[in-house]
Amino acid sequence: VEATIPEPLREAWRKYSAKPFTQKSEIELEFVRHIETTLARSLFNCDELAAYSGIALAFRDRLIIEWNKTQQRQTFADQKRIYYLSLEFLMGRALDNAMLNVGLKDVAKEALGDLGFRIEDVISQEHDAALGNGGLGRLAACFLDSMATLNYPAWGYGLRYRYGIFKQEIVDGYQVEIPDYWLDFNPWEFPRHDITVNVQFYGTVNKQRDTQGRTTHIWQGGETVQAVAYDVPIPGYGTPTTNNLRLWSSKATSGEFNFQKFNAGDYESAVADEQRAETISAVLYPNDNLERGKELRLKQQYFWCAASLYDIVRRFKKTKRAWNEFPDQVAIQLNDTHPTLAIVELQRILVDIEVLEWDEAWHIVTHTFGYTNHTVLPEALEKWSVPMMQNLLPRHLQIIYDINLFFLQSVEKRFPTDRDILARVSIIEESHPKMVRMAYLAIIGSQKVNGVAELHSDLIKTTIFKDFVDICGPDKFTNVTNGITPRRWLHQANPRLSELIASKLGGYGFLKDLALLEELEDFINDKEFRKSWVEIKLMNKTRLAKHIKEATGYQVNPNALFDVQVKRIHEYKRQQLNIFGVIHRYLAIKAMDPKERAKPVPRVSIFGGKAAPGYWMAKTIIHLINKVASVINNDPDVGDLLKVIFVADYNVSKAEMICPASDISEHISTAGTEASGTSNMKFVLNGGLIIGTCDGANIEITREIGEQNIFLFGNLAEDVEELRHRHYYGDFKLDMHLAKVFDAIKGGMFGPPDDFAALLSSVESHSDYYLVSDDFLSYIETQELVDEAFRNQDEWTDKCITSVARMGFFSSDRVITEYAESIWNVEQLDMGKENE
Numbered sequence: 001v002e003a004t005i006p007e008p009l010r011e012a013w014r015k016y017s018a019k020p021f022t023q024k025s026e027i028e029l030e031f032v033r034h035i036e037t038t039l040a041r042s043l044f045n046c047d048e049l050a051a052y053s054g055i056a057l058a059f060r061d062r063l064i065i066e067w068n069k070t071q072q073r074q075t076f077a078d079q080k081r082i083y084y085l086s087l088e089f090l091m092g093r094a095l096d097n098a099m100l101n102v103g104l105k106d107v108a109k110e111a112l113g114d115l116g117f118r119i120e121d122v123i124s125q126e127h128d129a130a131l132g133n134g135g136l137g138r139l140a141a142c143f144l145d146s147m148a149t150l151n152y153p154a155w156g157y158g159l160r161y162r163y164g165i166f167k168q169e170i171v172d173g174y175q176v177e178i179p180d181y182w183l184d185f186n187p188w189e190f191p192r193h194d195i196t197v198n199v200q201f202y203g204t205v206n207k208q209r210d211t212q213g214r215t216t217h218i219w220q221g222g223e224t225v226q227a228v229a230y231d232v233p234i235p236g237y238g239t240p241t242t243n244n245l246r247l248w249s250s251k252a253t254s255g256e257f258n259f260q261k262f263n264a265g266d267y268e269s270a271v272a273d274e275q276r277a278e279t280i281s282a283v284l285y286p287n288d289n290l291e292r293g294k295e296l297r298l299k300q301q302y303f304w305c306a307a308s309l310y311d312i313v314r315r316f317k318k319t320k321r322a323w324n325e326f327p328d329q330v331a332i333q334l335n336d337t338h339p340t341l342a343i344v345e346l347q348r349i350l351v352d353i354e355v356l357e358w359d360e361a362w363h364i365v366t367h368t369f370g371y372t373n374h375t376v377l378p379e380a381l382e383k384w385s386v387p388m389m390q391n392l393l394p395r396h397l398q399i400i401y402d403i404n405l406f407f408l409q410s411v412e413k414r415f416p417t418d419r420d421i422l423a424r425v426s427i428i429e430e431s432h433p434k435m436v437r438m439a440y441l442a443i444i445g446s447q448k449v450n451g452v453a454e455l456h457s458d459l460i461k462t463t464i465f466k467d468f469v470d471i472c473g474p475d476k477f478t479n480v481t482n483g484i485t486p487r488r489w490l491h492q493a494n495p496r497l498s499e500l501i502a503s504k505l506g507g508y509g510f511l512k513d514l515a516l517l518e519e520l521e522d523f524i525n526d527k528e529f530r531k532s533w534v535e536i537k538l539m540n541k542t543r544l545a546k547h548i549k550e551a552t553g554y555q556v557n558p559n560a561l562f563d564v565q566v567k568r569i570h571e572y573k574r575q576q577l578n579i580f581g582v583i584h585r586y587l588a589i590k591a592m593d594p595k596e597r598a599k600p601v602p603r604v605s606i607f608g609g610k611a612a613p614g615y616w617m618a619k620t621i622i623h624l625i626n627k628v629a630s631v632i633n634n635d636p637d638v639g640d641l642l643k644v645i646f647v648a649d650y651n652v653s654k655a656e657m658i659c660p661a662s663d664i665s666e667h668i669s670t671a672g673t674e675a676s677g678t679s680n681m682k683f684v685l686n687g688g689l690i691i692g693t694c695d696g697a698n699i700e701i702t703r704e705i706g707e708q709n710i711f712l713f714g715n716l717a718e719d720v721e722e723l724r725h726r727h728y729y730g731d732f733k734l735d736m737h738l739a740k741v742f743d744a745i746k747g748g749m750f751g752p753p754d755d756f757a758a759l760l761s762s763v764e765s766h767s768d769y770y771l772v773s774d775d776f777l778s779y780i781e782t783q784e785l786v787d788e789a790f791r792n793q794d795e796w797t798d799k800c801i802t803s804v805a806r807m808g809f810f811s812s813d814r815v816i817t818e819y820a821e822s823i824w825n826v827e828q829l830d831m832g833k834e835n836e
């Protein structure tokens with residue numbers, strides 16, 4: 001039955017069709033209506049959480065009106081769409097973003113004021129949507145914001161985890177993990193119980209001949225799990241475009257099998273099946289830059305890829321186009337190798353179900369996908385055991401073997417004399433057990449492969465993917481340097497700075513065209529402007545100091561230099577280098593004549609970040625930071641000169657408070673290990689400076705803002721291999737300043753030395769893989785330069801303003817434009833008059 005209302009009956013629809021609100025009174029009406037009906041509350045029991053729910057529901061309705069129209073517009077325009085496949089979307093809070101993007105925050109503030117609430121208090125009631133670990137997931141969230149803002153027809157596809165990244169508590173200096181059940185009340189998602197896909201696992205493959213005598217493969221048996229779509233509206237800033245993020249949730253299929261079990265009285269086992277199915281989307285794996293090869297993770301990956309591909313193909317088929325037009329309609333971007341099975345799944349759909357010839361299908365596949373690599377760390381490169389894949393996805397493994405066979409044949413033809421190349425580039429690693437190398441499969445199945453900062457993109461071409469550059473040619477490999485959305489990371493996180501900038505630049509145009517910030521340099525000598533600039537930084541630091549007091553009990557002085565390192569805890573990111581530097585500073589203060597202690601610049605060293613629950617060394621680093629904090633913060637000799645703070649449960653909303661409050665932030669990874677980093681950009685955009693290594697995007701930040709405005713130190717990526725080699729062959733002497741730090745730890749200054757023995761020995765006796773000792777002197781000397789520079793507040797302010805003015809390049813709008821033009825070949829939707 002056609003589900004469309006006939007034309008003569010549509011008048012009533014048009015008359016009553018929902019209109020997006022714009023007036024304060026309309027917001028108030030909707031707010032009260034939701035409180036009194038949807039939430040069944042009243043003015044007598046409306047607390048701040050209820051107020052959040054009411055205003056969120058009002059804005060959700062507002063978004064959904066535009067979301068509906070956007071989908072109609074995009075269907076009508078019938079252009080190529082972008083599909084961004086990511087296992088992580090680290091969205092953070094949605095309400096503030098929704099109000100700002102539709103341009104109604106000021107109006108909502110007044111409306112809430114009329115009804116007895118302060119907008120900041122209401123906003124802070126919202127639970128972060130924390131479906132990600134760190135940079136990779138937050139990048140996906142920034143990209144969604146930019147794609148909507150730039151009117152690209154784009155969909156995100158991910159998993160709707162019941163538990164996002166765990167909550168971190170610090171108990172006796174140790175990290176404790178608490179489950180993050182976040183779905184109690186989530187007004188931002190729309191269950192689509194009518195949009196489901198059955199996904200198959202296990203089973204066997206049988207060959208059959210079809211009527212034309214061709215061999216076809218039938219994948220049968222095993223189990224099926226149902227994917228249910230949950231849609232999250234993604235509003236663009238200053239445009240009606242509201243794109244869709246589709247998250248899949250797993251549940252048992254309501255099929256024959258269950259029905260029989262129920263009827264047979266096997267209630268318990270039917271319920272157990274139900275729970276097993278729901279387990280697939282139950283929890284986000286809490287590892288950043290680490291893959292552990294667990295079967296459930298592989299199940300998640302296939303479940304999500306299969307559901308998403310089915311959805312994408314279904315949408316394409318509605319257009320009744322020929323298959324060879326698929327790559328003109330569909331661009332699929334793989335956020336790291338996690339969705340690589342989508343390549344295999346599309347080939348399976350085309351060959352087994354749509355009965356295309358292998359070569360025709362493979363041509364379509366390889367013109368549809370793009371693959372973004374985010375890391376060179378060996379422990380993060382995904383490999384799946386062949387026996388595991390054979391069991392879980394038997395047909396996919398066959399297809400992978402065929403892809404590999406045809407690929408290796410072509411390589412052999414072109415490089416007949418290179419005897420090792422086939423083993424080196426084979427998708428299958430000949431280990432025990434054999435392993436499927438997902439990155440190689442992703443490269444072979446994609447049209448373009450990109451790294452996320454210049455150094456990183458060069459490194460992948462010369463190291464881990466070198467052979468593939470020789471085989472596929474250099475044009476397949478490209479760079480797209482990461483960026484961040486200025487809406488969340490300037491306007492939302494730092495409204496006062498944004499307002500000050502707008503007052504000078506004559507409006508908020510810079511939020512859509514961040515290069516406009518360069519005009520700020522004209523105001524560098526404007527006294528009033530500078531004064532406001534400094535006041536805003538102090539206010540942001542005061543706000544953070546207040547949080548620190550509430551969360552830790554420690555009082556910090558907002559006039560001290562705030563030195564911040566917040567990111568996942570990882571040896572390669574070198575929080576250990578930072579805390580060893582703090583201990584060095586502490587020892588120096590203690591060794592001073594009390595009269596001299598007035599001289600050093602007062603500092604607050606602020607740390608934050610989660611350790612993967614199974615990563616012991618990272619947990620030890622957290623423990624050391626907390627022990628050092630309790631010794632230093634309680635030492636009367638030190639006073640305000642040095643304070644050490646560990647902010648528990650670092651997440652997106654904490655980042656929004658912390659980034660605007662730094663004077664200097666630390667991005668100090670071993671050169672060549674941090675693919676890009678994105679918090680470096682957030683800190684500079686908020687008027688903080690950086691101490692960092694020549695790594696990731698630090699290099700391009702330096703190029704943009706000028707090397708006089710950044711504190712770089714340490715060995716270069718090109719020297720890392722040689723240094724490691726030297727350590728390995730015994731030529732290693734611990735830096736003398738670091739040796740004193742280690743002596744203090746070993747002497748029990750920060751608790752039982754055994755607690756930290758493994759950490760010290762990773763530097764002293766296990767080859768110092770991350771070159772902590774090699775970079776230590778250069779690090780502490782550079783920290784002294786930071787002190788010097790901070791003493792001259794005027795010059796410091798010059799550096800900050802100049803840096804902000806030159807950060808335009810790091811907008812994720814620029815990033816998306818580059819992807820669209822050089823990888824996806826998609827066009828913005830023409831919004832005509834609507835966007836004016």
Ligand code: KOT
Pocket residue numbers: 133135136139287288289290291336374375380452482674675676677678696
């Ligand atoms: C790898 C495996 C599992 C989970 C996460 C990863 C991961 C995360 N790999 N790279 N990243 C980070 O991605 C960011 C966005 O591109 C980069 O800025 C950052 O340097 C990577 O470490």
